Amino acid sequence: MSFPLLTLTAAVPAAGAILTAAVPAARRTAAKWLALLVSLATLVLAAVVFVRFEPGGERYQLTESHAWIKDFGVRYELGVDGIGVALIALTALLIPFVILAGWHDADPLETKSSRWRPTQGFFALILMVEAMVILSFEATDVFLFYVLFEAMLIPMYFLIGGFGDRAHSGSDENAAAQRSYAAVKFLLYNLVGGLIMLAAVIGLYVVAGNFSLTEIAEARANGTLEMATNTERLLFLGFFFAFAVKAPLWPLHTWLPNAMGEATAPVAVLITAVVDKVGTFAMLRFCLGLFPEASKWATPAIIVLALISIVYGALLAVGQRDIKRLVAYASISHFGFIILGIFAMTTQGQSGATLYMVNHGISTAALMLVAGFLISRRGSRLIADYGGVQKVAPVLAGTFLIGGLATLSLPGLAPFVSEFLVLVGTYARYPVAGIIATTGIVLAALYVLVLYQRTMTGPVKEEVRELPDLRVRELAVVVPLIAVLIFLGVFPKPLTDVVNPAVQHTMSDVQQKDPQPTVPNVEAAQ
Amino acid sequence: MENLIALLVGAPLLGAAVLLCGGRRLDKSGHWLGTLLAAVSFVIGLALFADMLGRSADDRAMYQRLYTWIPVEGFQADIAFQLDQLSMTFVLLISGVGTLIHVYSIGYMEHDERRRRFFGYLNLFVAAMLLLVLADNYLLLYFGWEGVGLASYLLIGFWQHKPSAATAAKKAFIVNRVGDMGLSIAIMIMFTTFGTFTFGPVLASTGEASQGTLTAIGLMLLLAACGKSAQVPLQSWLGDAMEGPTPVSALIHAATMVTAGVYLIVRSADIFNAAPDAQLVVTIVGAVTLLFGAIVGCAKDDIKKALAGSTMSQIGYMILAAGLGPIGYVFAIMHLVTHGFFKAGLFLGAGSVMHGMNDEVDMRKYGGLRKYMPVTFVTFGLGYLAIIGFPGLSGFFSKDKIIEAAFAKGGTEGWILGAVTLLGAAITAYYMTRVMLMTFFGEKRWENDPDGNPPHPHESPKSMTIPMILLAVGSVAAGAYFEFAGFVEWLEPVTGFAHGHSPLSAATVTAATVAVMVIGVGLAYLQYGRRPVPVVAPRGSLLTRAARRDLLQDDFNHAVFVTGGTHVTRSLVYVDHTLVDGVVNGTAAAVGGLSGRLRKLQNGYARTYAVSMFGGTAVLIAATLLMRAV
Amino acid sequence: MNPVNYLYLAALLFTIGAAGVLIRRNAIVVFMCVELMLNACNLAFVTFSRMHGNLDGQIIAFFTMVVAAAEVVVGLAIIVSVFRARHSASVDDASLMKL
């Protein structure tokens, strides 16, 4: 048994969460530093995983396997493929920034001392989420994955419901009511999804006799495990539903704007950039890996839903009055792209979708965190309350613009690479879908630039005249994210090298080949 | 030598990075750095040009491959450059005019506290534009394409505190994005058809692809070109883009960026050659825009907007020429370059006028400025003569060739296109004369600025006049130089060239061109030279009023896209809230209501609970009995 | 006569007792009805004992009586203390078992 590196990547933040929670309330600054250090340590471990992973090697590497519940064949089984490695890296990369951005979000309220805000709890919960998300990217046991998939709802619920955004247009009671509404909505949606998935997980066990992803996939591939068509489809739908709620796919998306609107900006980033990625990741790994035939069967419907998500999310983003809700709807649109890329079932589409998960995480984090800095200064989430910020806080406006440009997939920034790959990959198999999805880039420009215009440009509003520019801590959050965006925008090779082999495996899972160019002898001409 | 190509892009890019990230430290020296790096690019361009001239005509293309940008199975996008004669022409134009405008901006933006950032954006633009013309594949071209779009966005909205500027910037970007959509779809079709989107293989194998596919690619490329080059129906952003500082209008929205559409079409010549339907649409778009821009240009009182209409119209010429196929490509590029000179000069002149007139843009409030701004007057006048096609000046050579080529298209199309181009030439002469007369001649119609200060027209500083003089020299000489130095031979290896067979002789066309030019000038003189110009614009005919409103295109856009779009998004927000969310909330409410009713069974009375227990026991017994019975 | 009739009688008495529990409000009467139900059961046990010819049924009945006695003692004590607190022996008055 080799060194349990993967376990360690999750165990470190988990242990860090417990330690952070144990720090006495009076020493809250120590708790913050502890959490930050733990997240950095996790980042180092993730970097080690990234380096140790050999793109050309086995499909699942750094595997660990221990018996867990013997009676049901449940195992504690870990292993990463390229997709998992990329997403672990994303998660580990974002958490330190989330912590740093939320440095003061959970400080005790000066005005209302009656409300108890456990500062250290906020950071402990974030670390807990990190641990669970990382472990869920590593789990190759369906049951283990399911447990983590559901368990991460608990800390998220408390993060949304317990530490809401203090910038609220309504009264305090109103804010609290909306916050708890958002948290409960988040929980209920995901629980319903999880419940259906649980049924499917049990169904899978009944059919397959164990929970091991690798064993089931292998048995399916070599024909020893036959599934009736309808059984496979039902199981697929059970899994897919849960992931589509989490991802979220239209029309299961309405929890996301509420949750992202009411949560603080770092938590909103945690939701959309990290936790939701588990949904899309799981579509790739479990839906396609376990039920290739059913995936192909469901593809047309899913592509239609993804297209609706893209256009619908973008149109709704245009119509929003609340900055954070706008970003949330933009994310819905982007998740539509990711799902489209996954189910286009072409190499480009799936590589693009995987890159998209990473890039969307980083770009949304950049945009949302800067938006959060802005909101915390003015104390309002309404776009109409801003104007002319560019004049008083040029650096803030500049970083906000870069985050926005990344969101609208400007070439040179990371999301462009992935979005274009998704579009090309989709077009290759479904030209009409590809063209419809392309309208998303126009709408993206619309909502980003309208947002920027209304908040940052124009005459300086009286209320924002005294707005300070970004502070050192905030710059330390934004600048590295932007640097990563630009780096991956012009040189995504480190990421694609890791992802490509994994995508090849997935493609062979679903036994799909890329459509060949209609003009075959181009290579010769080249 | 090839390894220098990357430096062409790299130098201004470095400038942009340093200037934008450098902070206030560079406020004092930033503009010098920016200008220097643009000049470095120009010098490298010249060096490469000299190297290129030293080689044989077939061996002039240079390639430099940096690295693989997006390596995915079956999809290779490289960061690689291709510098051939076509690119070279653009490189020199962009870096040359770009450098001049950098110099001009030193004076023009002297009092702006954000000058450093302005130069950063300019450098960013130059870098992106060079990337656009140097790319060796469509995806990298797309990179530059969007890059110039970004720079244009930033520069149009440079004075962000003005809501009109911010709106114009946003509009420009979004309309351009519609065009970009076309470019990305074109790339997608190329990828699925050819498996690659590198210029070489794609253009070499157009013969293999079906006509329909090529037409589709061509139309999508045209859509992209329409967006970037402000062609109908995506032209509406250009007039508004004049909100930007004047050097920006000169560089981006006259000389270089807006001509990128022409570059794209000429670069994709092989695709269009194989898709006549697409070509026909290209010429139609060019012809329509040519007239559209000209008519709009006649009605505008804002000097920059009049020039913007003119730009649109002139690019219409180029697009039309590009749509003519091999007989037109070279002349499209030739007109592009000459237009780059004289239109940049005209804009800089306009900027110089505004500079002296308290930033007034309404020509009705100018008049008689020739005595106060002699240098501006002369350079502007030379640009004016060039654009109306005064014999011997640059516009004459390039426009005449296009008109000739339009006739040479042959058939009814040829006659129609020829007539349109001639009509365009007449209108061009008309509106440019109008601009000239209203600005520099006639009596003074000056007005005090809002603070009550009377304008003190004065000549601009050296840093502004020198670029204007240099551009005026270009406007005068470029045409003749190209004509006699063999521009056609220079570009032929890249774009191909065919002599058209015009139904009219070259001399007839030239005579006709000069004649319509004289008619246009004469008409304008009768209207604006002989009579005093009213300070308040007369109501004018229906056409005039429509032309002032950009031929109602904006109103149409507003009614359909803005208002309609707002309604759509509003109703979707409503739908999302009531319907999509409503289904879920409704389910929740139903469950809640049911629970509320069921809760009433829990009334606290032990006897009620006893009844349910008793009933439950009865049911159990019944079930047991039934099971036994079965 | 078939001794099964005793069982029918027991069933009848049990049902009557149960109905009494459900419709009477006086806790003491409710208890009496419970006793009635227990006695009905005892009758059934005794009858079974006779049917099967062994004494176990009677033993059960005997234990039932003991338990019933204990139950009555405690139950009545509860009634008394409830009555002290609420001045009522109605089972409906003790209806705090709701939200």
Add this chain to the structure above:
Amino acid sequence: MSATHLAAYTTSSGEAFQFWVLGTVAVVGALATILMKKAMHSALSLAGTMIVLAVFYLANGAYFLGIVQIVVYTGAIMMLFLFIVMLVGVTAADSLKETIKGQRWWAAACGLGFGILLVAGIGQASLTEFTGLGAANAAYGGNVEGLAALIFTKYVFAFEITGALLITAAVGAMVLTHRERTERARTQRELSEQRVRQGTHVPPLPAPGVYARHNAVDVAGLLPDGSPSELTVMQTLRKRGQIRDVSGEAIADLKALEQRSEERLGRDRDEEEATR
């Protein structure tokens, strides 16, 4: 078919007669238990039913149980009930009017259904074998001996546990009903001294009903202004809320009644005089 075998299926006609007569009595007693308005009547009806059941036990050969039924159940437990009924008193809850909506219907439906099910169940069961207790009773030399043998051998643990249960129940009942007195009870002297010290009601409390022409203990005496004084009623009744209403109206009614009877009496007298 021998007589013994036949005995296994039927009983003597005497027993049948007894069953039908006493069975009717038992059912009537049970019904009376649940339908009688007063708890006392219910208790007496139940006692009757229990005695009938005791007879049935005896008839079924359970001699020991029959006696125990009479002695323990009817004798002790029912007496306990009566005692409590007296202690708690007759309250308003004795009304048979239903207060919970639908309770009676549900109870009737459930009861009916349950009864039918039980009867059906018994009817369906194949109770064809009928051994009788003769052999079982004889095995140990009698019913009591047989039970004793079983209790002290096979069921000895259950027996011990029921013993513990009984003890627990007894203690429990004591704990529940017993109120700890935390201080010495005050003597009459101390109480009178306290009354004087407080200055209220130095003389004894007024007697009930004296001034209102009623002398029942639950009728409040009237004050000079005609309003009833609760002080006149004993504390226990007051706390139970069992004060009969003697409001002004009631007094007025009473007066009117007396006047009417007076008039009638007077008329009669007049008539008498007239006839005379």
